[in-house]
Amino acid sequence: MTDKNITSLTIRQPDDWHLHLRDGAMLQAVLPETTRHFGRAIIMPNLVPPVVTAQQATAYRDRIMAALPDGSHFQPLMTLYLTEDTDPEDVAAAHAAGIATAVKLYPAGATTNSASGVSDFTKVRPVLEKMAEIGMPLCVHGEVTNSEIDIFDREAVFIDKVLKPLRKKTPDLKVVMEHVTTQDAVDYVRDSSKNLAATITTHHLIINRNHILAGGIKPHYYCLPVAKRELHRVALVQAAISGDKRFFLGTDSAPHTDPAKLQACGCAGCFTATNTMSCLAEVFDAAGALSKLEAFASLNGPRYYGLDANDRTITLTKGDAVQYPSHIDTQDGPVTVFEPGFDLHWSVKVNA
Secondary structure, eight states: OOGGGOOEEEEEOOOEEEEOOOSHHHHHHHHHHHHTTOSEEEEOOOOSSOOOSHHHHHHHHHHHHHHSOTTOOOEEEEEEEOOTTOOHHHHHHHHHTTSOSEEEEOBTTSSTTOTTSBSOGGGGHHHHHHHHHHTOOEEEEOOOOOTTSOGGGHHHHHIIIIIHHHHHHSTTOOEEEESOOSHHHHHHHHTOOSSEEEEEOTGGGTOOHHHHHTTSOOGGGOOSSOOOOHHHHHHHHHHHTTOOTTEEEOOOBOOOOHHHHSSTTOOOOOOOTTTHHHHHHHHHHHTTOGGGHHIIIIIHHHHHHTOOOOSOEEEEEEOSOOOOOSEEEETTEEEEOOOOSSOOOEEEEEOO
16 A cells, blocks of 8 residues: 555654643643643743753643643653753753753744843853763754844854854764754754754644735744745655654644734744644645654654653544644633644544
């Protein structure tokens, strides 16, 4: 049977290697949207205040665990927010204790709640060297924040001006370029021989910048890094369906209430946790590459992080259009679910 004729597919339960859950009422509302289909997720630390220390990561993990739906087997994998004052020994202790899986690098001002990020990379070199020593991955938001740099060029400039020098000085550091959006990033990962991988989001496989700007501004498609030209979206799809072990799923699902999105200076982020697996099945089906979906969503990420794949499985079945809610209600207001712009025909069942 060719991939084009597949109507049912059973794969290892997927993981999300880049997820925003927020906190409080928002956490309570959106967590079940991830735990429904995913076994694990790398949890972003950009709360207010950010999750900087092992103690803060433990407290945040406890709040997530307390909010899990009954019977859930979901495992949150915590990260520490890198600042210029981060203590290398605290990072190492958190990793050794199983509290923190990775450290997250935000260039200061790059995205939501990133004001506490890094401006002077020389100040974090001791942390990066300690991470390289203990094998702890660095998750990178790969954009420069210089106002003179065009927003569509900030990922490519980051690679040349920041990431290449950083990796040259600390070659043993494991790096994950998160939510890559350009052919430049795909090529950089492919040309690297070791210690570099990249996550790709659901929405960047589906939308380009026209979806945001053509025919009127679409705030719910606005995210950072911003979607690029169609040629870059195609490059991301080709990377995702390639089977290359260095590319795997990180949704960057980022909930914001509609009032926060629909204003003069709206928040960046697409909320894709609810329908990601159905969206991905459509993308891989259209490309004739359904047999590669398991590698992208379920196998490559654990392999890079040195973890086993999930024991449970899910089954995707092609049939009539699947209906997902248009929004998730929270105590703070509604959160709009990502609309891919086409019908979703793949239903998802988690197997016992």
